[in-house]
Amino acid sequence: MVEGWAAAMPANAWNWIAVWRRNYLAWKKIAIAAILGNLADPLIYLFALGFGLGIMVGPVDGASYIAFLAAGMVAASAMTSATFETIYAAFGRMHSQRSWEAILCTQLTLGDIILGELAWAATKAFLAGTAIMVVASILGYTAWPSALYALPVVVLTGFAFASLAMVVMALAPSYDYFIFYQTLVLTPMLFLGGAVFPVSQLPSAFQQVGRFLPLAHSVDLLRPALLGRPGESVGLHIGALCVYTVLPFFLSAALLRRRLMP
């Protein structure tokens, strides 16, 4: 079915921008509330855990606990904002608002829509991740200018988690199913991926699993950048995040084509 694939793939390299701009226009109307909502949660974690636990745990991996945690919170907020944008907001546009159905009547393909939604979710992840970095920097917990390397990583993290969430969304009959993804996948990933404490604290079986998680790759890139240390296996981590972006993209395109163009 070559024809079917053409409908599920982006038609060209720029069509997706129209979808991104549609979401940007909608977001602009509620930007203040959206930014505050996005920021509040990870910042509360950062300060509550950083100061509260920090007093008890002392330095971690040669940094203060709050500085150690900052990279984890940047990665985690990119993960949650890209995920939530996809499973709640994009799902709503596909399912109840029927925006996707309207777009499918135009010159855009399903692939253009998916790409536009991924780019938008990655943008939101970028906003959320950067905001935390800015706060952490103001308080002196990040190293400059190496923290700038974190910016593209946050975007890539956003793409990877948006892409994974797109598969979840393609399969979910309704909003009710997303809670399983949150509690069974995202929350454990926060701990297994080394966002909150070093993975070396975990039993070795968990460490093995943890190494493959997308969040772990993101944290392993972000933490050295924010702490001003040389990164290790940078190419491998970037490659892994790219795989987590590209494979789910194709899978979600195939699933959504069956769902929306039966």
Next chain:
Amino acid sequence: MSNIAIDLTGVSKSYDDKVVVDGLSFTVAAGECFGLLGPNGAGKSTITRMVLGMAPPDAGKITVLGMPVPARARLARGRIGVVPQFDNLEHAFTVRENLLVFGRYFGMSRSEIEAAIPTLLEFARLESKADARVNTLSGGMKRRLTLARALINDPQLLVLDEPTTGLDPHARHLIWERLRLLLARGKTIILTTHFMEEAERLCDRLCVLDGGRIIAEGRPHALIEEQIGCPVLEIYGGNPRELRALINPYAERIEVSGETVFCYASDPEQVRVQLRGRADLRVLQRPPNLEDVFLRLTGRDMEN
């Protein structure tokens, strides 16, 4: 390009082993208004989705504006405007923003879209609502906005799936008038509807579908003549069974829909004589219309 806008040949489509469109063939000429009529679930929306390349047929061949669909559906859609059965406007956006965002989906630049917007607003009689949010509009205004949105790319062909369902008579007449204007400008329209009056007024040709098959096709008046061809008496208020027995000998055909008896009689006077003095009945005599054709062809509680 030929003067054929849509051509379906032997098109079939099943969902979960249920045949929804069954070996369907029809042709819509350029500039024509073609109606798809049929009861709920007859397959009308599925056909419109197939024409747009949004549902691949299991069998058969579809050509739209000279392009094979779904293979080149994206290209074809560039010259098609769509009014879907279910509202999918952007409710948080203003009228103007809806048009702007939609124009971008056709690769139009901001200046191109802004140049088109005043004409579209005027066409849809929404000039005063340009900056109103969609969720503050009435049902009729929303539908007119959907129609304006469908025109943003200056399409040759319009695919309208129940464009006036849920609208009050004023709103409906306004849409009909707008659609006639589009036909006068040479646009081609394929339209699904449950309003027989709508089909009768707008359509040059129509087909009645049931279970994914065409059960009648032709010009509205030819269909009425061919399927009915005699005056109709509508009788309300009596017991349909008893009435049927009473007037059966004088009628060509009798049909019961709910509590109304439709009596098709070339000599209605004879029937009226039978009913004379029945104060419980209300009898209305009228010329036949498309609704009679529809009831006849798709009638379920027909006994003869």
